[in-house]
Amino acid sequence: MPQSTTAKIQQLIDQKKHLSGALLPILHNIQDQYGYIPKLALPLIAKTLQQTEAEIYGVISFYAHFRLQPTGKHIVEICRGEACQAMGSKQLEQAVKEQLAIDYGQTTQDNSITLEPVYCVGNCACAPSIKVADKVYGRMTAEKFAHLNDQLSTYTVNLTEQANEEQVMEQRK
Amino acid sequence: MTINVYIPRDTTAVAMGADDVIKALKFQTQLFHLPENKELNIIRNGSRGLFYLEPLIEVETAQGRIAYGPVTVDDVSSLLEQGMLHGKTDHPLCLGLTDKIPYLAKQQRLTFARAGIIDPVNIDDYIAHHGFKGLTKALTLSPQQLVDTVKDSGLRGRGGAAFPTGIKWQTVLDEKKNEKIDANEKSTQKYIICNADEGDSGTFADRLLMEADPFSLIEGMIIAGLAVGATQGFIYLRSEYPQAKIILEQAIALAYENNYLGQNIQDSKQQFELELRIGAGAYICGEETSLLESLEGKRGLVRAKPPLPAIEGLFGQPTVVNNVISLATVPTILAKGSDYYQNFGLGRSRGTLPFQLAGNIKQGGLVELAFGCSLSELVTDFGGGCYSGKPIKAIQVGGPLGAYLPKAQWQTPLDYEAFAGIDAVLGHGGIVVFDDSVDMAQQARFAMEFCTIESCGKCTPCRIGAVRGVETIDKIIAADNAEQNLDLLHDLCDTMVDGSLCAMGGMTPFPVRSVIKHFSDDLMPTAQQQGEK
Numbered sequence: 001m002p003q004s005t006t007a008k009i010q011q012l013i014d015q016k017k018h019l020s021g022a023l024l025p026i027l028h029n030i031q032d033q034y035g036y037i038p039k040l041a042l043p044l045i046a047k048t049l050q051q052t053e054a055e056i057y058g059v060i061s062f063y064a065h066f067r068l069q070p071t072g073k074h075i076v077e078i079c080r081g082e083a084c085q086a087m088g089s090k091q092l093e094q095a096v097k098e099q100l101a102i103d104y105g106q107t108t109q110d111n112s113i114t115l116e117p118v119y120c121v122g123n124c125a126c127a128p129s130i131k132v133a134d135k136v137y138g139r140m141t142a143e144k145f146a147h148l149n150d151q152l153s154t155y156t157v158n159l160t161e162q163a164n165e166e167q168v169m170e171q172r173k
Numbered sequence: 174m175t176i177n178v179y180i181p182r183d184t185t186a187v188a189m190g191a192d193d194v195i196k197a198l199k200f201q202t203q204l205f206h207l208p209e210n211k212e213l214n215i216i217r218n219g220s221r222g223l224f225y226l227e228p229l230i231e232v233e234t235a236q237g238r239i240a241y242g243p244v245t246v247d248d249v250s251s252l253l254e255q256g257m258l259h260g261k262t263d264h265p266l267c268l269g270l271t272d273k274i275p276y277l278a279k280q281q282r283l284t285f286a287r288a289g290i291i292d293p294v295n296i297d298d299y300i301a302h303h304g305f306k307g308l309t310k311a312l313t314l315s316p317q318q319l320v321d322t323v324k325d326s327g328l329r330g331r332g333g334a335a336f337p338t339g340i341k342w343q344t345v346l347d348e349k350k351n352e353k354i355d356a357n358e359k360s361t362q363k364y365i366i367c368n369a370d371e372g373d374s375g376t377f378a379d380r381l382l383m384e385a386d387p388f389s390l391i392e393g394m395i396i397a398g399l400a401v402g403a404t405q406g407f408i409y410l411r412s413e414y415p416q417a418k419i420i421l422e423q424a425i426a427l428a429y430e431n432n433y434l435g436q437n438i439q440d441s442k443q444q445f446e447l448e449l450r451i452g453a454g455a456y457i458c459g460e461e462t463s464l465l466e467s468l469e470g471k472r473g474l475v476r477a478k479p480p481l482p483a484i485e486g487l488f489g490q491p492t493v494v495n496n497v498i499s500l501a502t503v504p505t506i507l508a509k510g511s512d513y514y515q516n517f518g519l520g521r522s523r524g525t526l527p528f529q530l531a532g533n534i535k536q537g538g539l540v541e542l543a544f545g546c547s548l549s550e551l552v553t554d555f556g557g558g559c560y561s562g563k564p565i566k567a568i569q570v571g572g573p574l575g576a577y578l579p580k581a582q583w584q585t586p587l588d589y590e591a592f593a594g595i596d597a598v599l600g601h602g603g604i605v606v607f608d609d610s611v612d613m614a615q616q617a618r619f620a621m622e623f624c625t626i627e628s629c630g631k632c633t634p635c636r637i638g639a640v641r642g643v644e645t646i647d648k649i650i651a652a653d654n655a656e657q658n659l660d661l662l663h664d665l666c667d668t669m670v671d672g673s674l675c676a677m678g679g680m681t682p683f684p685v686r687s688v689i690k691h692f693s694d695d696l697m698p699t700a701q702q703q704g705e706k
Binding site: 021022025028059064079081082083085086118119121124125127134135136137139 | 184185187188189224225227371372373374375376377380412413414415416448450451452453454455456467468469470471472473488529530531532533534537538560569573603605606607608611616619623626627629
């Protein structure tokens with residue numbers, strides 16, 4: 001990786017290193033920026049916090065949220081909690097895996113979606129749930145997911161909204 | 174003239190389309206429908222907790238707020254045509270005055286009194302709705318008086334373990350009380366930690382509160398700090414709650430700006446600093462000692478107790494670790510008095526608990542009630558039965574480590590002791606309903622599987638026991654020496670209960686045993702039943 005990446009990561013580390021128990025905030029800061037934690041970051045973190053690389057790796061590997069590999073453009077998480085199970089999440093899980101032709105932990109061939117399980121997103125009254133990045137979708141079905149998948153996998157220019165705005169301007173005149 | 178319209182920014186409301194409804198509403202009102210000389214003011218409140226009605230739109234009128242829901246994008250134009258912005262009640266989605274909706278009117282909202290009413294990131298709105306009254310009172314009391322007030326209220330930890338909050342506070346208050354502050358000032362630093370790692374499936378009370386009324390949590394934490402002599406607080410929030418993160422960040426910043434946090438709170442010379450920390454997808458970090466490790470920047474391995482966190486907690490210092498709901502209830506107790514609070518409830522379960530109706534349920538949502546009502550009242554009167562319209566077969570109470578209850582047990586009063594009496598737990602108040610299509614053998618298997626995934630790995634009964642548990646249940650399901658394997662499973666459950674360091678391994682047997690006891694037909698069908706299948 002280029003020198004600038006090293007400098008950038010060091011900067012991300014330095015932003016949080018003063019905190020007590022700084023490791024998790026540092027890891028979040030890096031992953032929020034890159035979508036994963038580049039291997040290059042490990043020695044930098046270890047040196048800054050005066051810990052071993054093994055310790056840093058141990059922490060990263062403990063937490064499901066942190067990843068050392070890049071993902072697809074979108075991370076789709078299917079909730080596997082009991083409340084979602086009660087609303088048919090196992091069938092949904094199967095349908096999604098078939099639609100995307102991947103299993104958990106894998107990424108679609110076009111690199112658009114990485115599929116992960118999640119254990120509760122707190123939307124249990126309107127289950128089953130799927131989470132895409134920071135957005136939760138409730139009452140998910142195989143059909144709704146097919147539609148969502150189309151949206152996620154296609155690059156779209158939203159002409160309707162633009163057209164709507166023009167229409168409004170027209171009316172105002 | 175402004176028309177105030179409330180549309181929640183709550184995770185579930187948005188998951189059900191609230192943002193799209195707002196887009197449609199803005200677009201349509203730009204084109205037509207907006208009365209002369211009127212402006213639309215959309216307020217992003219928290220949810221009222223009536224999730225089956227989300228997205229719920231409320232329009233402010235002279236009589237109060239009129240509710241419409243659940244609203245989809247397609248309903249917006251007809252709602253506007255039928256006078257929603259004037260508070261007209263003709264539209265089929267109109268629910269009348271929000272406060273009169275029976276689901277809400279029948280509740281006893283103490284902790285969630287402001288939820289859905291205020292704008293969560295408007296501190297003036299919070300103050301206008303009795304916010305910081307508890308803190309104002311607290312600033313006039315001594316630490317011991319504060320601890321006594323919480324003790325007298327009978328408040329017990331709402332995270333699940335139900336330990337008396339006041340006694341925990343007393344321990345931290347008494348710790349190092351007489352120790353002189355030495356050169357290394359850190360030696361007397363105490364901490365208040367809010368456990369917002371709400372990982373139990375079927376629970377969302379913490380999330381709802383943080384997204385609807387974050388200042389009540391902040392206020393509760395400041396009071397806890399005053400009570401035990403802690404000047405630093407942390408909220409440990411799970412990473413699965415991004416919306417709560419955004420709202421808490423804003424609320425904390427506002428509390429600092431308005432001098433409710435910092436070095437001289439409301440010119441009282443009292444100090445309290447508060448920091449938000451984000452977890453990283455580990456269920457075990459909801460266990461308090463594991464949470465402490467995580468906050469210290471380590472793997473979330475549980476610690477052996479003793480020492481209790483109240484004596485040696487974060488960075489080895491005396492630490493209060495309380496659940497979101499426990500802390501957010503403290504301002505109410507201070508403002509209204511411990512008598513007021515402990516008048517709710519029964520036996521040793523005082524006050525209210527926010528029950529969360531989830532899973533296969535027609536009317537899911539948050540129901541805050543005094544302890545003592547029955548499960549069947551909750552799931553039928555409030556919940557309206559299964560979403561699928563089928564009969565209910567089992568109800569899991571208290572998250573993934575809670576027992577599955579058969580119909581015969583649904584009359585048990587919802588209080589800590591009564592539930593302990595039937596080998597069940599109330600936990601954090603999550604209630605997950607399953608209809609008759611559920612295969613309970615699979616649910617027992619999942620309990621063990623969940624433990625294999627989320628075990629921190631520190632102690633053997635949990636780390637290895639859960640793996641053996643899945644294997645053994647698979648054998649029972651496959652009718653492979655079922656009787657002997659069932660004995661083995663019982664034995665394994667005993668080992669996990671007796672030998673695990675924390676509730677993860679120690680309580681995983683609860684759901685498993687409840688299935689063995691109450692749903693054995695699913696686990697070991699008789700020859701005749703197998704023929705029917």
